[in-house]
Amino acid sequence: MTVRVMLISPAMNAALREARFDGDAPLDRSGRERARAAADAVPAAGLTLSGPSERCRETTEALGLAARTEPALSGWDLARWSGRSLDDVAAAEPARMSAWLGDPSAAPHGGESLRDLVGRIGGWLDSLGAPDAPGADFLAVAEAAVIRAAVVHG
Known part of the structure; x- marks a missing residue:
């Protein structure tokens, strides 16, 4: 069965404008x-x-869509870095930030590594083609990191 998945990144909010690891902040105006x-x-x-x-x-x-919330599409779990600015983490934990930036298996924040994120999202994508999947045409609004992981999974 052919499955088509269309992914939309959510709109901007203050956390993105301030280069913070998003801690589930709402949209701004x-x-x-x-x-x-x-x-x-x-x-x-x-x-x-x-x-x-x-x-x-x-x-x-805001897009006028009736959507089902999909827990598998939760954002990248950056644990204790959530809500902090990139500059703050880099200044407070330079070695950990460097490890995180250089090693896709690293999770110095105590959350999910990049490899784990790609594996989780890849597993979700692979499940969409299962015989008991609800349809062959999906649209999902998901965090940018989730979308990047889906693209990397291929």
Whole structure:
């Protein structure tokens, strides 16, 4: 069976504008307005899914989509770095930041490594072609790291 998966990254919020590891922050006004403006360009799908983050759910709503929340699409678990700025982590933990940037198996933050993220999202993608999958045409609003992991999985 051929499966088509369309992925949409959620709209901007303050955490992204401030280069912080997102701690599930809501959309800002500008992000909400831009998502509403893009609503007419979103293609139809057999099943629409949303990552569980507030940002994904709010983007889905602003796009005018009725979506099922999909726990498998949760964002990259960066554990104790969540909510902190990239500069703050780099200054406070330079060796750990360097390890994280240089080794896809590293998880110095106590969360999920990049390899683990790609494996988790790859497993979800592979499950969509299963005989008991709900449809062959999916649209999902998911965090950017999840989308990158899906692309890397291939």
